[in-house]
Amino acid sequence: MNPDVLVVGAGVIGSSVAFHAADRALGAVEVVDRNAVGSGMSCRSSALVRTHYAFPPEVELALRSRRMFDAWPDLVGRPSVVRETGWVKIVPPREAPHLRANVQIQKALGAQVELVTAEELAAIAPELWTEDIELAAWEERGGYGDGAAVAGDLLAAARDRGVTYRAKTPVSSLVRRGDRITGVETADGVLSAGIVVLAAGVWAPPLLERAGIEVPIELESSRVAVLRHRQGEGASVACTDVITDVYFRPEGGGYGTLVGGHHDSGTVDDPDHVPASADPERLVHVVETASRRAPRFLDAGIAGGTTGVYDMTPDSRPLLGALPGLDGLVLAVGFSGTGFKISPAVGEAVAALIEGHRNGTVDITPFRPSRFQEGFPIRPEFPYSSEEPVLSAGFAAHEKA
Numbered sequence: 186m187n188p189d190v191l192v193v194g195a196g197v198i199g200s201s202v203a204f205h206a207a208d209r210a211l212g213a214v215e216v217v218d219r220n221a222v223g224s225g226m227s228c229r230s231s232a233l234v235r236t237h238y239a240f241p242p243e244v245e246l247a248l249r250s251r252r253m254f255d256a257w258p259d260l261v262g263r264p265s266v267v268r269e270t271g272w273v274k275i276v277p278p279r280e281a282p283h284l285r286a287n288v289q290i291q292k293a294l295g296a297q298v299e300l301v302t303a304e305e306l307a308a309i310a311p312e313l314w315t316e317d318i319e320l321a322a323w324e325e326r327g328g329y330g331d332g333a334a335v336a337g338d339l340l341a342a343a344r345d346r347g348v349t350y351r352a353k354t355p356v357s358s359l360v361r362r363g364d365r366i367t368g369v370e371t372a373d374g375v376l377s378a379g380i381v382v383l384a385a386g387v388w389a390p391p392l393l394e395r396a397g398i399e400v401p402i403e404l405e406s407s408r409v410a411v412l413r414h415r416q417g418e419g420a421s422v423a424c425t426d427v428i429t430d431v432y433f434r435p436e437g438g439g440y441g442t443l444v445g446g447h448h449d450s451g452t453v454d455d456p457d458h459v460p461a462s463a464d465p466e467r468l469v470h471v472v473e474t475a476s477r478r479a480p481r482f483l484d485a486g487i488a489g490g491t492t493g494v495y496d497m498t499p500d501s502r503p504l505l506g507a508l509p510g511l512d513g514l515v516l517a518v519g520f521s522g523t524g525f526k527i528s529p530a531v532g533e534a535v536a537a538l539i540e541g542h543r544n545g546t547v548d549i550t551p552f553r554p555s556r557f558q559e560g561f562p563i564r565p566e567f568p569y570s571s572e573e574p575v576l577s578a579g580f581a582a583h584e585k586a
């Protein structure tokens with residue numbers, strides 16, 4: 186039987202779409218993945234969890250996702266995945282007014298976030314050097330999760346609800362009949378479907394190109410170092426630091442710390458040519474940079490690291506929804522390094538879009554793929570220097586994680 190909804194990609198996004206599509210009884214749902222669930226960028230994700238964004242619909246996606254993470258055992262029947270270490274956002278003093286404004290907006294939307302001074306932050310996380318800070322945003326319930334586990338949990342719960350899943354089934358092309366996508370081509374033959382949801386992450390652009398569809402996605406690599414140290418001698422909180430341009434978080438029960446560089450990146454042509462391992466010299470550079478914020482990182486050993494690939498759009502926000510004049514295809518791509526923490530609510534909103542009833546889900550219209558041609562890229566009212574749109578200047582600085 187042909188599925189009503191065929192999801193290409195079983196990362197956190199595709200698995201979430203499948204779960205919510207099944208939950209909403211959107212008919213027969215099938216998921217195909219060229220490898221296995223969670224094996225794409227979701228398993229390389231640093232998986233920071235926060236609700237701090239400068240664009241209100243993203244705050245809503247993060248908040249709604251957080252509520253789902255809080256209800257995880259009831260939602261998907263598996264143990265909770267979020268570790269609440271607390272999360273802090275550090276911005277340069279000149280951006281403190283924007284931080285203040287964004288925190289106010291977030292609180293009005295229901296986020297649990299406080300502004301803290303340098304002294305207060307030093308008391309919360311004594312390992313942080315805070316002398317260059319005027320204000321920071323502190324989310325006591327922030328922390329981190331696990332991309333592979335979330336993708337696996339959502340897909341397992343989707344399968345419990347009748348979704349079918351084909352692993353090791355690469356899609357070679359989308360099948361296009363005029364103004365409609367009618368299915369996908371695989372080695373097993375054509376799979377026809379009512380709606381194809383493309384959630385193939387960094388592998389999506391060539392599939393679209395082959396169907397004559399161009400999307401503004403550019404790929405960037407980014408490295409994450411894994412530090413090992415004595416218990417309690419690494420990061421005590423998760424942190425996104427705009428000043429030093431790094432992020433970090435605890436890992437491994439207090440014996441480890443993950444450190445990622447925001448601008449430690451280069452453009453990528455083919456994600457399959459980016460090995461999951463990372464060049465030790467680049468890892469040293471990321472850790473040295475982060476040690477400006479947490480000097481104790483220099484005393485830790487670098488036990489390993491990962492190279493991940495981000496699917497960046499010109500405004501660093503995802504492309505969600507259908508393309509004008511083309512039926513049968515819904516995009517859920519271009520997450521620009523921030524897709525983990527919003528994945529539960531994105532899947533729900535995409536399923537609601539297919540169903541045609543929002544029913545309290547987040548309005549994802551601002552993320553429509555056509556916004557660039559229409560001249561409406563997302564521009565938050567109070568942006569940070571790390572996330573200003575770079576529409577004409579190519580792809581440069583964006584905040585991820």
Ligand SMILES: Cc1cc2nc3c(=O)[nH]c(=O)nc-3n(C[C@H](O)[C@H](O)[C@H](O)COP(=O)(O)OP(=O)(O)OC[C@H]3O[C@@H](n4cnc5c(N)ncnc54)[C@H](O)[C@@H]3O)c2cc1C
Pocket residue numbers: 193194195196197198199217218219220221222223224225226227228229230231232233234332354355356357384385386387388389392407408409445492493494495517518520521522523524525526527585586
């Ligand atoms: C290093 C790194 C750190 C990050 N840190 C954070 C963070 O701290 N917080 C946060 O919120 N986000 C973070 N992100 C971003 C987040 O992890 C991603 O946005 C998210 O995992 C993307 O999920 P996805 O399902 O879109 O893609 P993926 O997980 O890559 O899934 C796509 C799936 O599609 C499959 N696929 C691809 N092509 C085909 C095909 N032709 N046929 C069939 N299947 C196909 C792949 O096998 C894969 O399983 C980070 C990302 C990276 C790389």
